[in-house]
Amino acid sequence: MNNAPLLEMKSITKTFPGVKALDDVSLRIFSGEVMALLGENGAGKSTLMKILSGVYTMDSGEMLYEGKKLTVKDPKDAQNKGIAIIHQELNLIPELTVSENIFLGREPVNPFGKIKYAEMNALAAEYLVRLGEKTLPTSKVSSLSVGQAQMVEIAKALSMNAKIIIMDEPTDALTDVETENLFKVINELKNDGKALVYISHKLSEVFEVCDRATILRDGTLVDEKPVAELDEESIIQLMVGRPLLERYPKSDCPQGEVVFEAISLTNSLVRSISFQVKKGEVVGIAGLMGSGRSEVAKTIFGVLPLTAGEIRLNGKPLKVTHPADAIAEGISYVSEDRKQLGLILGMSIKENITLPALKKYQNVFRHVSYDKETETSKEYIKKMSIKTTGPSQKVVNLSGGNQQKVAIAKGVVTEPNVLILDEPTRGVDVGAKKEIYELINLLKADGMAIILISSELPEVLGMSDRILIMSAGRISGELTRQDATQEKIMTLAISGLTQTA
Known part of the structure; x- marks a missing residue:
């Protein structure tokens, strides 16, 4: 690492109406290094990076790039100056192709200004291959999964040949294989002398790919240290200002009668799925990406059609052909894709x-009482510890973790009998995760039947009473909380694939 930083942000302050997002924050970025930028949701990480990438303008402070004063007018100006950002919320145009998104505004053209599509597609293919991604450059982004779209966003940043690359929760929607490929590319970029800023709530990734950590709390700089001098507990304490004594708060409460039954649910994506959930029980659903976890939830909620099988609530068969039917019957679903769904x-x-x-x-x-709406929203803002200026603040202006809390509040407000939580802590910091887990425990104690879908095995193990393991659209096994281990879950998830093959 060079002694002189490639970029410095000095005493940066940024205020939004009613909230000071950044208060005298400084940051150093070095060539040939991966710097972890850490903090709870709302700590100011994304705001700081949006200032660097030209999305926001700072109120005070200065930036130095290679020792000279840097001014960034807008995102295009940032790109021209060698700064690329991969946003946590995807920034792609669904109806354009993969290559059109990668080179948007930078398309190769002939002397007459006509886009050279063959050349653009070939260049896009090179970046996708480098990431180990098999998506075709000519595919429309609207046809891709969230993980594939995330890889396109990463390919777009690589194509800019930037000196500084900011990655904001880049692995949030990626499979293990895609994450591994990304880490290889990060190491290549680091060896090429690029400076990388890595924002993630997955602390295991910080120890795998990062050299140094800068930690923010409540819009202020807390510390900057080599990652080698830190461990998970010390990072958590710096982030939240206190030790988290129990990451997954266990709640043992009496279970009642069976509330929900799925009987041989079948369509083109799930096959003969049967299970029950009791009152006051959390049933976890685990499995590899593409195993059919989310598809089960969407089938129950009426997003996907049911071609065979039956759903029962309190012993009564339900006809659910649309999400409105599910909500009316007392079933609520919190989607894994909070931005789109x-x-x-x-x-x-x-x-x-x-x-x-x-x-x-x-x-x-039939007039809506805005006072009652406000009263309810204030209640959930308090219950969910949502960091906001108030009920009238637009959701787009919240951090990703606080948006997730709003999504969960939206799922709970109908007081459902059955609550389906699909990746409920995706993009959420460790402190906020515990708050969500404590809410799950409260709902469970109130007698709600909860289906918890998660790709994080410690979360499934820590919060579930029973765990169903899915593979290739089927349930390949069931484990009690007492018997379940990560190894047993993975064995069942893979054995299902072997049987299918």
């Missing part, structure tokens, strides 16, 4: 939380 980003916190339950706030004339 969970929230309306341009609306306020209040409007998002109360949207599924508007009938509760209507008077005899």
Whole structure:
């Protein structure tokens, strides 16, 4: 590592209406190094990087690039100056192809200004191959999975040949294989002398790929240290200001009768799925990416059609052909994709939380009582510890973790009998995760039947009473909380694939 930083951000301050997002924060970025930028949701990480990449303008402070004063007018200016960012929330145009998204605004053209599509597709293919991605450059982004779209976003950043590359939760939607390929590319970029800023709530990744850590808390700089001098517990304490004594708070409460039954659920993506959930029980669903976990949830919730089988609630068969049917019957679903399927980003916190339950706030004339809406949203803001200026703040202006809390509040507000949580802590810091787990325990104690889908095995093991393991669209095994281990879950997940093959 060179003694002189490639880039310095000095005494950066940024205020939004009613909240000071950054307060005198300084940061150093070195060539040939991966710097972890860590902190809880709302600590100021994304705001700091948006200032560096030209999305926001700082109120005060200065930036130095190779020792000279740096001014970044807008994102295009940042790109021209060698700064690329991979945003946590995907920034792609669905109806354009993969290659059109990668080279948007930088398309290769002939002397007459016409785009050279063959050349552009070939260049895009090179970047995708480098990432180990098999997606075709000519595929529309709208046809891709969230993980594939994330790899396109990464390929776009690589194509800019930037000196500084900012990665904001880059592995959030990636499979283990895609993550491994990304880590190889990160090491190549580091060896090429690039400077990388790596933002992640997955602390195991920090120890795998990062050299140094800068930690923020509540918009202020807490510390900067080599990763070799830190461990998970010391990072958590620096992030949240206190030790987290129990990462997965266990809650043993009495279970009641069977509330929910899935009987031989079948469609093109899931095959003969049967299971039960009791009152006050958390049933976890684990499995590899593509095993059918989310598809089961979407089938129950009426997003995907049911071609055979039956859903029962309190012993009564249900006909669910649309999410509105599921909500009316007392089934709620919190999607893994909060941006596309969970929230309306341009609306306020209040409007998002109360949207599924508007009938509760209507008077005899069917007019919505805004006072009641506000009262309910304030209650959930407090219960979920959502960092916000108030119920009227637009969801788009919240950090990713706080958006996730709003999505969960939206799922709970209807007071369902059955709550399906699909990746409920994706993009959420360790402190906020514990708050979500404690909410799950409260809902469980109130008698709610909960289905918890997660790709994080410690989360499934720590929060579930029983665990169903899926593979190739089927349930390949079931384990009790007492018997379950990561090794047993993975064995069942892989054995299902072997049997299918």
